Every structure is written in C-alpha cells, then in structure tokens.
Amino acid sequence: MSEFSHLNPKGNPKMVNVSDKKITKRTAIAKATMFLGSEIISHFKNEEPTTKKGPVFQTAIIAGIQGVKKTSELIPMCHPLLINGVDIDIKIIDSEHIEVLCKVTIEGKTGVEMEALTGANITCLTIYDMCKSIHQKMVIKEVKLVEKTGGKSDVKNV
Secondary structure, eight states, X not given: OOSXXXXXXXXXXXXXXXXXXXXXXXXXXXXXXXXXXXXXXXXXXXXXXXXXXXXXXXXXXXXXXXXXHTHHHHSTXXXXXXXXXXXXXXXEOSSSEEEEEEEEEEXXXXXXXHHHHHHHHHHHHHHHHHHTTTOSOOEEEEEEEEXXXXXXXXXXXX
8 A cells, every 4th residue: 555664554553573584783873963052162171061960961971872772662663672782972063063973783673773863862952951051042953864784775874
C-alpha cells in the first residue's frame, strides 16, 4: 500500500521487524548549532561555563547521553537498543555560537541516527535550561545527521 516501512498493508502503524537483519557495527553522528549570544559566552572560563545550576557543558553532556538511552521511549517506532558508546563534544565556534557533536555506536540490527539526533537536541536543551537565567534569546539553529555508517548504506552530510 505504501513505501513507508512503518505502515502495514492496512495503513496502520507498525514497528519494523528487524529479526532477519544482520548484526553490524553502526555509528551515527549528529551536529547541532546553537546561538547563545556573547553575553552567555563571555561567562565561559576555560571553555566550561558555570551557572547557579552548576557546570553547564558537563551537565549537558550527561543529559545528552541520557537522551540517547531514552530515545525509544520518546520516539514511538524506534527500537530499544543496547548502546555501545556515546561521545558528545561541545565547542565554542565564535563569540556567539556553539556546536554540539553527538556520536553513537552500537553493534546491532538497526541504526542509531535517531539516538544521535536526540542526544544532540537534549544536550542543547540542557544548555538552554542551564543558561536561561542569563537571558532567553538562545536559539537551537540547526540539528542534522552528519554521518551514518553500517547497515544498508553509509551517509555523509557534511
């Protein structure tokens, strides 16, 4: 009936059956760019801002990792996965912006693109929450899949 893999012949939603797929090493990297503004970035000392709520980047990285692990609870058709690793890096790219990279790896039957995208988003949302006492003009500008390996195809969207 449809080219969508998550619809059955009657058009109802379904979770794709991955039981016949081979276990392969799979990775996904998502990138988020966030406008913080110079007022917030000027608070950064040694690339780690601290607010009344605590260390911003360290807290955001932990939240992003938790987001990766909870992806299947947030997005209905995502399979629960045994995550092998999550690496989140936050860097200042200019006087007003930061970049978040979230890399997720597994050995499994389905990809981890949604987990990487969720991790990048949750990291940014946590930074927003940690810094909103300074100002609320922050903007999560772009979140995208940068790279995916394993499974049927590899993707690079640099």
